[in-house]
Amino acid sequence: MFVNREAELAALNAWWERPGAAIGVVWGRRRVGKSWLLREWASSRRSVFHIARNRPMADELRALSLAVSKVAGAHRRNLTTRPFHDWDDAFDVLSELSTTEPLLVVIDEFPDLIKSTPGLESAFRAIWERVEPVCNLRLVLCGSAVRTMEALQTQQAPLHNRMTLRLPVHPFSVHEVSRMLPSADPLERAAAWGICGGMPFYLSVWEQGRGLRANVEKLFCNERALLLSEGEFVLTTEDVAGGGRERLPEQVLRAIAAGHTSFREITAALNTLPTRVLVELERLRLVARVQPVTEKPTTKLSYYRVDDNFLEFWLTMIEPHRSAIEQGLGSGVASVVLDSFDDHMGARWEEALRQHVRFLAAADRIHPGIVAVGEFWNRQVGPNDDPCQLDVVAVAGRGRQVALVGEATWSRRKAAPGLLSDIKSKAGLARLSLADDPVWLVCARDVLTQVPEGVMAVTAHDIFA
Numbered sequence: 001m002f003v004n005r006e007a008e009l010a011a012l013n014a015w016w017e018r019p020g021a022a023i024g025v026v027w028g029r030r031r032v033g034k035s036w037l038l039r040e041w042a043s044s045r046r047s048v049f050h051i052a053r054n055r056p057m058a059d060e061l062r063a064l065s066l067a068v069s070k071v072a073g074a075h076r077r078n079l080t081t082r083p084f085h086d087w088d089d090a091f092d093v094l095s096e097l098s099t100t101e102p103l104l105v106v107i108d109e110f111p112d113l114i115k116s117t118p119g120l121e122s123a124f125r126a127i128w129e130r131v132e133p134v135c136n137l138r139l140v141l142c143g144s145a146v147r148t149m150e151a152l153q154t155q156q157a158p159l160h161n162r163m164t165l166r167l168p169v170h171p172f173s174v175h176e177v178s179r180m181l182p183s184a185d186p187l188e189r190a191a192a193w194g195i196c197g198g199m200p201f202y203l204s205v206w207e208q209g210r211g212l213r214a215n216v217e218k219l220f221c222n223e224r225a226l227l228l229s230e231g232e233f234v235l236t237t238e239d240v241a242g243g244g245r246e247r248l249p250e251q252v253l254r255a256i257a258a259g260h261t262s263f264r265e266i267t268a269a270l271n272t273l274p275t276r277v278l279v280e281l282e283r284l285r286l287v288a289r290v291q292p293v294t295e296k297p298t299t300k301l302s303y304y305r306v307d308d309n310f311l312e313f314w315l316t317m318i319e320p321h322r323s324a325i326e327q328g329l330g331s332g333v334a335s336v337v338l339d340s341f342d343d344h345m346g347a348r349w350e351e352a353l354r355q356h357v358r359f360l361a362a363a364d365r366i367h368p369g370i371v372a373v374g375e376f377w378n379r380q381v382g383p384n385d386d387p388c389q390l391d392v393v394a395v396a397g398r399g400r401q402v403a404l405v406g407e408a409t410w411s412r413r414k415a416a417p418g419l420l421s422d423i424k425s426k427a428g429l430a431r432l433s434l435a436d437d438p439v440w441l442v443c444a445r446d447v448l449t450q451v452p453e454g455v456m457a458v459t460a461h462d463i464f465a
Helices: 006-017 034-042 057-072 087-097 110-116 120-134 146-151 174-180 186-196 200-204 212-219 230-237 248-257 263-270 275-283 309-326 330-362 416-430
Strands: 022-027 047-051 103-108 137-143 163-168 287-290 303-306 370-376 390-396 401-408 413-415 434-443 447-449 456-458
Touching: 006 022, 006 034, 006 163, 022 034, 022 146, 034 047, 034 103, 034 137, 047 057, 057 087, 057 110, 087 103, 087 120, 087 137, 103 110, 110 120, 110 137, 110 146, 120 137, 137 146, 146 275, 174 186, 174 200, 174 330, 186 200, 186 212, 186 309, 186 330, 212 330, 230 248, 230 309, 248 263, 248 275, 248 287, 248 303, 248 309, 275 287, 303 309, 309 330, 330 370, 330 390, 330 401, 330 434, 370 401, 390 416, 390 434, 401 416, 401 456, 413 416, 416 434, 416 447
Parallel strands: 022 137, 022 163, 047 103, 103 137, 401 434, 413 447, 434 456
Antiparallel strands: 287 303, 370 390, 390 401
8 A cells, every 4th residue: 555655756746747868866764665655656657667686787787678678669679688788788778768758767776786886876977978868768766775875966976967856755754654554543553653653664564453462462572573673674774884893873773772862971882982873873863863942053952862763662672572582472572562661652752742743833733933843951961850841842933932832741641730730830940931822732642631721732633643
């Protein structure tokens, strides 16, 4: 089932409608659904889909020849018996096939092709300069090695000035989860997002309506579980600087998941400066550097968190019990996971609320002129130790006045007056610069009772509708 991706499809369609030959680049993390997106989009077009496999060039060209032969029709050359002998030959044929009507060629996992063929980018540039004026070829280069794909787009890269489409593919937002899980109720969707995040592949294997325990047992807590080793796959395959023999990205992620969240604590845990690795992990959205929303980007008042729900869940809830699961004790481990699940969901639920507020603010449904949404604390200690800590604060206008203040609890049922009193007390203690008539927001998982008039109330039924 293909869902969502309206913005990505619109960008691809707009690129396709432009006349003449064109090169596009599509990139994103593994499991995020890039190939799924491109196959869906290509299905209604005359297209060739080729997946690079880091194989010898002759084998790569032979595989490409077979794919092209399916659209070549009565072309004068039989590509199954006379495959391409080099890339010039391949593009000559592709150019000829796209003379009168556009032909889409998708090369997936392009970084593997670069790895197996040194100098390929420069060769492609020379070939493209030759064939571009005489054809309607639409070439899409796609890959999961994010650092490599982004390097293709730097000003010094051979193909930089030839690309007319640059399309990153990110995980789904909280509001898109419902489309992946249409038969689940909002509470189940919230739990599924807390474990799977917005990764389409993980959400696609979630069995709707079976409940949390059944899914945890099926996906994680048995010897043959599909996602039991998935966290290790993520840790060892993402294209991050320092991800070789020293495995620094993995060490950083493990340190943060273990509670070493400040830069100083991470440095001490690794016994080396993690600056470059943290920047790389932030770009991949595996790690987030969090600061009070009222502070400048240069503030030292910050901490790091694992920003990928699945990886956080796997590192803290599954990997410590992996040996026991592999020994057949998965049922007992599932009970432990469920007993600890509320602890995992606390921070995830707060982030879901912040995403929801950003969504409403972008649609002008809260307060005019909101420019940032985040959390707030105002002491050098961590946010959990600050009595002024607030889960969501939105600031508006050039003066960045506080337009919204809110708190979230993963409790299933909560009386709104207690939460509201706590929020106003913290806002006063923090001496926040409030806008005129700020929005006060209370949030619980399922039910909020006694909500005062004018107070914004949010539950999973709003976020995961």
